[in-house]
Amino acid sequence: MTRKLYYIDPYQMDFESKVIKIDEDERGFYVVLEETAFYPTGGGQPHDIGTLNGVKVFDVEEAEDGVRHYTKEKLPYGVVNVHGSIDQERRVDHMQQHSGQHIISAVFHDQFGIPTTSFHLGKDTATIDLDTEHLNDDLLKKAEEQVNKIIRDNMPVETKWMSVKEAAGYPLRKPLAVDGEVRLVVIPGIDYNGCGGTHPNFTGEVMAVKFLGWTKNKKQVRLEFVCGQRVLDKLGQKHQVVTGMKRIVPKPEHQLVEEVYEMIKVSKEKDKRIAELEEQLLQHEAREILSASQGERVIQRFFKARSIKVLQSLGKAIIEEASNAYLILVSEQDHQLQFVLAHGADVNRNMNEVAQQILPLIEGKGGGKPNFVQGGGKKVIDGETFAERVKALL
Structure with missing residues (x-):
């Protein structure tokens, strides 16, 4: 068994030893020495790292044949003695x-x-x-x-x-x-x-x-x-974090937490108000779309860079008022198409079936309730053409 120098002197970071065995297992190449200062994993403490004759030791484990030093590369054939060096900072x-x-x-x-x-x-x-x-x-x-x-x-x-x-x-x-x-x-x-x-x-x-x-x-x-x-x-x-925070929030350290809390609180209140205003704008946009449609059976609109969340909110606002109409909303993103398909309360049709017919056009995925589905896919065709293909199905 390997003589364990780390028990004799835990401060010893360099040593010379005779090579007993050089071999390989599922972890890689390893060396067994006559004596070692390398500590193997055990007792909740990780192993040492370092070098043997300049070759990196990345793992150390105790086995039946002694302490195995796993090396990044195999030591040269015929090596008899090695100089071991422990990573002192880690030890x-x-x-x-x-x-x-x-x-x-x-x-x-x-x-x-x-x-x-x-x-x-x-x-x-x-x-x-x-x-x-x-x-x-x-x-x-x-x-x-x-x-x-x-x-x-x-x-x-x-x-x-x-x-x-x-x-x-x-x-x-x-x-x-x-x-x-x-x-x-x-x-x-x-x-x-x-x-x-x-x-x-x-x-x-x-x-x-x-x-x-x-x-x-x-x-x-x-x-x-x-x-x-x-x-x-x-x-x-x-x-470093506190110093960086003080550049953003020019307050003494003991006031930083309270000040940041107030800033977050104000920001959340603003976000809430912005969301309310955006909802009002969507409601207004929905009324304009309904007015412009003049009782059309299929209400169809195409947008650039509008999120699926916005499409859903706008779609719900329109369908609540258009009880006997179909709705197609399509938005083009950078490399994607997203859509909402819906109908009013007086229309009896499963929009999931419609979606499954048009999703292959954009290699997409989607689904939802029978009266309201959403989905998206690749922009392999432009949004207006996609909307027309859906309208033709309806």
């Missing part, structure tokens, strides 16, 4: 997030009686599932303060290999799921946990923790958070 980030999670889970469990049931370390944020159905702002504030105090206290983070029997002598929060030797991660007086992940030597290296919010997840809650450099990254992102 340190994972150490910060994972150790931060240990502290967060410890505080929620010990201070508030809420155990953690699962942990996920994502690319941008991390989450834990907590065995409770609700969190409140006051509890979150207190928990976050406690977590950051432990970080500032710069307490040691120790790792110890021991038997399961020996581990039982520590105040573990949950029973160990392994036999034989177990690796215990210990923050004295704070956390005692069986864990195979990488961690810094002191809590101060976690830098800080910020809770980002929570959502319900079945009968539990999922708490989202960031630690370490990710806190600064999030702060930078939010600062």
Whole structure:
């Protein structure tokens, strides 16, 4: 089995090792080494990435034959030794997030009686599932303060290999799921946990923790958070957003939310008024069309760039007054034709049947109620010709 240097020194980012095996499986080419500093996926922590002799390592997994390093290309035939290099930024980030999670889970469990049931370390944020159905702002504030105090206290983070029997002598929060030797991660007086992940030597290296919010997840809650450099990254992102907002809304930061809310409220009121005026215009247009039709059996109109929604509204307004007429409304878009076919209350005909006869003309789709259908398709013929073809059917 591969000797795991990341357990000996999690800060070791470069190493030399002998090649044991070069092979290929469904994931691609992989290399097994005599010893490695690459951490494989496990325990909620993603794998390291880096290079072997300059060849990119994109995945690392533990298998029966040792730790497999999956490479973008196959290492040259006959290579005996390799130089491995870990992506330091990713490794340190994972150490910060994972150790931060240990502290967060410890505080929620010990201070508030809420155990953690699962942990996920994502690319941008991390989450834990907590065995409770609700969190409140006051509890979150207190928990976050406690977590950051432990970080500032710069307490040691120790790792110890021991038997399961020996581990039982520590105040573990949950029973160990392994036999034989177990690796215990210990923050004295704070956390005692069986864990195979990488961690810094002191809590101060976690830098800080910020809770980002929570959502319900079945009968539990999922708490989202960031630690370490990710806190600064999030702060930078939010600062950019706020700075951009202040250019648009020249108000102090603490007034931005209220000001934007008022702007949205005013905008919605304007949209509502515009919609009412547009409806009035459509009603007026419908009356003009009815007046101009002078009792025609088929009322037919062609438009440019009018939406199907407008056609539907106009069509309904016309048909309400034209009880014994057919209606054809057609609109040309850039590369499409859209239409409404309808008839008044005194006409007995299923317009779906008419639509099915004319839809092949535009390779289209459509349907609706027997007295009112809508549809659209490709503009393979012009709108006026299409309308005339429909009129001929009626």
